[in-house]
Amino acid sequence: KQEVTQIPAALSVPEGENLVLNCSFTDSAIYNLQWFRQDPGKGLTSLLLIQSSQREQTSGRLNASLDKSSGRSTLYIAASQPGDSATYLCAVVGNAGNMLTFGGGTRLMVKP
Amino acid sequence: KAGVTQTPRYLIKTRGQQVTLSCSPISGHRSVSWYQQTPGQGLQFLFEYFSETQRNKGNFPGRFSGRQFSNSRSEMNVSTLELGDSALYLCASTSGQGDYNEQFFGPGTRLTVL
Numbered sequence: 417k418q419e420v421t422q423i424p425a426a427l428s429v430p431e432g433e434n435l436v437l438n439c440s441f442t443d444s445a446i447y448n449l450q451w452f453r454q455d456p457g458k459g460l461t462s463l464l465l466i467q468s469s470q471r472e473q474t475s476g477r478l479n480a481s482l483d484k485s486s487g488r489s490t491l492y493i494a495a496s497q498p499g500d501s502a503t504y505l506c507a508v509v510g511n512a513g514n515m516l517t518f519g520g521g522t523r524l525m526v527k528p
Numbered sequence: 529k530a531g532v533t534q535t536p537r538y539l540i541k542t543r544g545q546q547v548t549l550s551c552s553p554i555s556g557h558r559s560v561s562w563y564q565q566t567p568g569q570g571l572q573f574l575f576e577y578f579s580e581t582q583r584n585k586g587n588f589p590g591r592f593s594g595r596q597f598s599n600s601r602s603e604m605n606v607s608t609l610e611l612g613d614s615a616l617y618l619c620a621s622t623s624g625q626g627d628y629n630e631q632f633f634g635p636g637t638r639l640t641v642l
Contacts (some may be wrong), residue, residue: 459636
């Protein structure tokens with residue numbers, strides 16, 4: 417059974433810092449990995465999708481990497497801003513259709 | 529292009545009642561999945577529908593059921609509500625073509641069971 421873990425569970429940084437969020441998964445037989453952002457009480461916003469054949473994806477100040485063999489992904493946020501404060505979730509798709517298995521999330525607070 | 533929509537946004541029910549939630553996927557998307565989010569268990573997969581057929585099912589009791597219509601809109605039903613069913617219910621849609629595509633979530637339905 418696939419298990420996804422995110423470390424740290426919470427993170428507080430001053431504005432302007434570069435930061436890295438970590439995601440690990442136990443079964444390397446994944447088809448893709450997706451990073452999401454969730455604001456309190458809201459739905460999930462897709463940030464980046466990495467297919468299993470890819471090593472990284474970039475969107476603006478965000479960069480996500482994937483090392484399938486070691487079961488790890490990182491989300492790098494450059495020059496953090498208070499508006500980046502949210503919970504960040506990673507999820508993987510295995511061999512059961514489009515079922516996403518989620519990590520517990522990292523709650524990020526960026527202080528002005 | 530309109531995003532994933534869910535109705536209603538908020539619901540308050542009492543134990544023993546039943547509830548139906550609705551999800552309209554992004555136009556052209558044929559796969560709809562449902563998730564339950566609680567503070568204790570996080571996000572858990574309920575089921576996925578593709579072209580009106582249930583393709584996958586999570587580990588939830590039979591009180592949780594769903595269906596998909598020919599226009600890809602989906603409903604989920606929870607019968608005999610329990611206090612523990614209080615949660616944010618989220619649906620996600622993806623094109624379903626070739627699988628493993630980006631998934632987009634709706635704003636969710638907040639269900640409170642009293």
